[in-house]
Amino acid sequence: MRQRSAGFSLLEVVVALAVLALSLGVLFRLFGQSLSNLGRSEQYTRAVAVAEGQLAALGADPALGLRSYRKTVDDRFEVIVSVTPWEEDRQLAALPVRPYRVSVKVEWSGERAGAVAVDTIRLGRTR
Secondary structure, three states: OOOOOOOOOHHHHHHHHHHHHHHHHHHHHHHHHHHHHHHHHHHHHHHHHHHHHHHHHHOOOOOOOOEEEEEEEOOOEEEEEEEEEOOOOHHHHOOOEEEEEEEEEEEEOOOOOEEEEEEEEEEEEOO
């Protein structure tokens, strides 16, 4: 009788290396996607901070008025601000204040292009 050796055969080693290579490939792809998502979420976080900053810059302006403007912030974010009347209502016309819809949209371009929109309602004095 022939005695069998205690080691692995060449075929078993090749199969194990193939499984290891496939597993590492999947892991590297997952890490790459998570880094990409991290960069994207960083852009969204900065854009939301810019939008909130624009809302804060408008402040609680008692004479908010109607206006709309567009500007660039930090050389990469395009900010579009729009202030419009909320709704025309006869009951609201008698009040000393008027609701306004304030919309701030922040867009950015590049590899991870995207946009964030923030809407709120502010009160301003009637003129």
